[in-house]
Amino acid sequence: MSRAAIYPGSFDPLTYGHVSIIERGLRVFEKIIVGIAINVRKDPLFTVKERTDLIRQSFPDESRLEVDSFQGLLIDYAQLRGCQVILRGLRAVSDFEYELQMANMNRKLDDTIETVFMMTEESHFYVSSGLVKEVARFGGAVSDQVPDHVEEALANKFSDPQ
Ligand code: PNS
Numbered sequence: 301m302s303r304a305a306i307y308p309g310s311f312d313p314l315t316y317g318h319v320s321i322i323e324r325g326l327r328v329f330e331k332i333i334v335g336i337a338i339n340v341r342k343d344p345l346f347t348v349k350e351r352t353d354l355i356r357q358s359f360p361d362e363s364r365l366e367v368d369s370f371q372g373l374l375i376d377y378a379q380l381r382g383c384q385v386i387l388r389g390l391r392a393v394s395d396f397e398y399e400l401q402m403a404n405m406n407r408k409l410d411d412t413i414e415t416v417f418m419m420t421e422e423s424h425f426y427v428s429s430g431l432v433k434e435v436a437r438f439g440g441a442v443s444d445q446v447p448d449h450v451e452e453a454l455a456n457k458f459s460d461p462q
Contacts, residue, residue: 303330305385305416308374311336311351312344313450315432317424319358321389324418326364329385335377336369345433345457357449375409384413391420391428 305325311318311334325332336351346354348369355367370377378386386406388399403415420427427445436442436454443451 304333304381304383305329305331305387306333306335306374306378306381306383307387308335308337308370308377309388310339310342310344310429311355312342312429313346313351313432313446313453314354314358315424315427315429315446315450316444317389317391317420317427318355319447320421320424321387321418322355322359322365325387326362329387331364331366332387333381333383334365334367335374336367337374338369338371346453350453354450354453358447373409375406375413378413379410386413386415388415388417389420390417391425 307322307325309318322332322334334355336348338348352367352369359365374386390396390399399417406413406415432442432445433454437458442454
């Protein structure tokens with residue numbers, strides 16, 4: 301049995317909340333595969349390559365971390381990668397219903413793959429990529445919510461004429 305877990309998400313961009321789940325996930329699992337979902341319905345700020353690089357830069361020497369991307373169903377990707385565990389972070393209560401629905405749907409699709417939740421650290425409870433983008437777009441400080449290189453990438457995005 302593989303002891304690898306897939307940590308899926310949009311990661312648009314990586315926040316300290318994600319960093320914390322990856323760090324803690326690496327203490328529990330032998331390997332973490334970050335799966336960046338290519339979602340045709342969402343209009344991401346960062347390309348998959350940019351999101352991959354921002355994640356990789358936070359863990360330059362971590363050989364047990366792989367950053368990959370996938371299209372289509374998460375469960376198909378988990379099967380393709382031979383992973384029995386999907387790792388998700390749970391923040392405030394507001395996440396719960398969405399996460400419960402996804403976990404149940406994924407279990408219906410394949411009940412051999414478990415979704416495992418880690419509670420987000422208190423200090424990252426209200427950190428979300430969406431809010432970070434909104435604040436950064438209008439020049440607000442996000443330095444306590446994202447790593448320095450992500451803050452820089454956000455500033456570059458919003459200073460470029462789009
Ligand atoms: O970071 P996000 O945007 O909350 O992550 C959501 C994600 C990517 C995990 C979810 O949208 C997903 O799994 N997308 C892949 C398509 C899929 O499998 N959808 C059915 C989920 S029940």
